Amino acid sequence: MNRFSALLKSIHDQLDVPQPAKSRILLEIAADLEDTYEFYRERGESEENATRLAQEKFILDDLTIAELSSIHQPLLRKWMDRISLNVQSRWERVLLILTLLTIAALSGRVLLSTDFMQNSIFVWPIWGTTIAGAVAFFIKFYKLYLVKDHQAKILRKGIDIVGYLGAFSLALGFTGYFYELLHYGVDTVYPGGSLITVITTVTDSPQRIIDITNCFIGSSTVMLASLFSTLFMALLWYILNNKATAIEMAEAETLLA
Amino acid sequence: MKQPLLDIPSLTKNCNEALILAILEGGKKHGYQLALEIEQKSDGMFKFNHGTLYPILHKLEKEKLIKGTWKQEGPKRQRKYYALTAAGRKYLTAQLTQWQDFYAQFIKIIGVVEK
Numbered sequence: 001m002n003r004f005s006a007l008l009k010s011i012h013d014q015l016d017v018p019q020p021a022k023s024r025i026l027l028e029i030a031a032d033l034e035d036t037y038e039f040y041r042e043r044g045e046s047e048e049n050a051t052r053l054a055q056e057k058f059i060l061d062d063l064t065i066a067e068l069s070s071i072h073q074p075l076l077r078k079w080m081d082r083i084s085l086n087v088q089s090r091w092e093r094v095l096l097i098l099t100l101l102t103i104a105a106l107s108g109r110v111l112l113s114t115d116f117m118q119n120s121i122f123v124w125p126i127w128g129t130t131i132a133g134a135v136a137f138f139i140k141f142y143k144l145y146l147v148k149d150h151q152a153k154i155l156r157k158g159i160d161i162v163g164y165l166g167a168f169s170l171a172l173g174f175t176g177y178f179y180e181l182l183h184y185g186v187d188t189v190y191p192g193g194s195l196i197t198v199i200t201t202v203t204d205s206p207q208r209i210i211d212i213t214n215c216f217i218g219s220s221t222v223m224l225a226s227l228f229s230t231l232f233m234a235l236l237w238y239i240l241n242n243k244a245t246a247i248e249m250a251e252a253e254t255l256l257a
Numbered sequence: 258m259k260q261p262l263l264d265i266p267s268l269t270k271n272c273n274e275a276l277i278l279a280i281l282e283g284g285k286k287h288g289y290q291l292a293l294e295i296e297q298k299s300d301g302m303f304k305f306n307h308g309t310l311y312p313i314l315h316k317l318e319k320e321k322l323i324k325g326t327w328k329q330e331g332p333k334r335q336r337k338y339y340a341l342t343a344a345g346r347k348y349l350t351a352q353l354t355q356w357q358d359f360y361a362q363f364i365k366i367i368g369v370v371e372k
Contacts, residue, residue: 025311025315031287031337032288035290036307057292057308059306061308064309068311072315
């Protein structure tokens with residue numbers, strides 16, 4: 001067993017980098033540790049002392065670990081970190097919000113049309129959930145931005161509700177999607193058949209083609225509405241969460257100043 | 258080419274980088290040799306916790322200012338040697354100029370205070 005295995009294991013556990021890079025870092029440190037150990041041995045230190053002195057030279061503090069992890073993080077991870085709230089610059093946040101708003105505006109026009117909304121009964125509860133999310137957003141927005149109620153204990157209260165409503169909308173979408181397939185597909189197109197039959201069926205009967213098309217229009221409508229609603233609420237949640245994080249960071253900076 | 262930025266907040270970082278690059282100008286070295294040589298040449302003024310060397314070395318390597326190569330030494334030991342690249346040499350020259358300017362300004366002020 002390597003005399004430095006405990007230290008190397010501790011470094012291994014702390015480093016948050018992909019395994020190949022981690023292994024190379026450990027190999028490098030292990031070789032240098034051995035050299036340092038030999039250096040102290042040549043100076044007449046006992047094995048125990050030389051091991052201890054060498055280890056002391058290689059203690060990696062939190063900052064060093066963080067720097068190493070940051071250098072060896074894969075590009076994808078770095079990109080994901082750019083998206084995270086703590087490291088984003090103001091223009092990146094604005095750009096992200098503008099992009100999402102553009103998507104919401106373009107798709108919203110289609111999704112809110114009367115034809116679209118009459119395609120499935122599930123569209124209404126999804127829009128209801130979206131409105132509830134929007135109301136929750138405006139209440140919290142009013143408190144954070146206008147009243148400026150920034151008390152720590154209630155700072156994040158009400159933010160996650162918007163996120164949960166988004167998740168609920170997605171769940172409604174999945175439920176509605178399968179309901180439409182089952183209801184129109186299995187009951188109308190092929191009574192007594194299975195979902196697979198509906199999806200994979202090939203027919204030249206004009207009525208069945210119309211039924212199958214209607215079935216897919218219904219299920220797709222629900223899923224589209226749900227995805228749009230979830231995206232919209234994710235955006236609202238993001239705006240609130242971003243503000244709360246900014247307030248918390250400002251408070252922390254004040255404390256550390 | 259990457260230009261050094263010698264300002265007060267990044268002083269330690271730049272100092273460490275310059276020390277490492279300057280030692281590597283003398284030829285290939287591995288981490289332990291670098292730390293030892295810096296310590297010896299500075300009569301013990303610049304003492305590195307060896308662990309802190311790795312982020313600096315790996316960052317310089319990523320910026321292609323130095324190049325690391327692995328070498329098998331004995332049956333079990335693999336060692337990484339670092340060498341200065343052409344870009345690293347230019348960067349070091351730029352660092353040297355900046356350090357000279359910095360030092361001159363620093364002494365100018367300290368000198369005034371002494372008088």
